[in-house]
Amino acid sequence: MRPRLARYTQVVPVVGTAVLLAGCSRLPDFGAPDPASEQGEQIHTLWRSYAWAAVAVGLFMSGLIAYVLIRYRRRNDDVPRQNPYNIPIEILYTVAPVVIVAALFGFSISTQDAATALSDDPDVVVDVVGFQWQWRFTYPDEGVSLVGTPESGPPELVLPIGETVRFNLVADDVVHSFWVPNFLEKRDLIPGVDNALDITPNRLGTYPGRCAEFCGLDHWRMGFTVRVVEADEFAAWAADAADAGG
Numbered sequence: 001m002r003p004r005l006a007r008y009t010q011v012v013p014v015v016g017t018a019v020l021l022a023g024c025s026r027l028p029d030f031g032a033p034d035p036a037s038e039q040g041e042q043i044h045t046l047w048r049s050y051a052w053a054a055v056a057v058g059l060f061m062s063g064l065i066a067y068v069l070i071r072y073r074r075r076n077d078d079v080p081r082q083n084p085y086n087i088p089i090e091i092l093y094t095v096a097p098v099v100i101v102a103a104l105f106g107f108s109i110s111t112q113d114a115a116t117a118l119s120d121d122p123d124v125v126v127d128v129v130g131f132q133w134q135w136r137f138t139y140p141d142e143g144v145s146l147v148g149t150p151e152s153g154p155p156e157l158v159l160p161i162g163e164t165v166r167f168n169l170v171a172d173d174v175v176h177s178f179w180v181p182n183f184l185e186k187r188d189l190i191p192g193v194d195n196a197l198d199i200t201p202n203r204l205g206t207y208p209g210r211c212a213e214f215c216g217l218d219h220w221r222m223g224f225t226v227r228v229v230e231a232d233e234f235a236a237w238a239a240d241a242a243d244a245g246g
């Protein structure tokens, strides 16, 4: 018995350390994209909190299991003490998960309310139309309209940093889904339903966007890009695009 146990005590820490080190580079985000909007930050924080809560519960439970395995190992052939029940422990292990789930539920609802809130006075409005198989982005206040075609390729959505952008989402034919992974939100475009989404970009850069609902054979063509720029650069771009009849 002894030598085998000694071998395990050497192997387990080595394997455990290797797994931890391998996971370290992705550990902080737990696989989520880097957020590029205020709403995305909120969702990202919720996601990371969930993941850390899962890690804490997992470690605690693993510790309990390890403790029981070692502490109550069979040492002889005596029949162990037979307890039909243990009321305090049963109450504890019923109440603890309920409390954890209730807390996670509360955080989810408050984050959802904050991330999906619609501003009364958005700074920029973009009317998004999804159709088989491209996007039309219209900025009514700036007089700009961009449409993706097989010749021109996918359109580029240009957004000013730090300003609230209202996306009005409309589908022309079938269901599509507007998705920019770095905003950590996606919203369906459904014929006959007016959906809206507010995004406040907070990081400069260019991000990929796509349709996240299979909408027919050329669904894969429905890619686009989002470029987040400074406010004055946005104004200059919008003036140029309006002049160009965009």
Ligand SMILES: [Cu+2]
Residues within 6 Å of the ligand: 130, 131, 175, 176, 177, 211, 212, 213, 214, 215, 219, 222
């Ligand atoms: Cu689509």
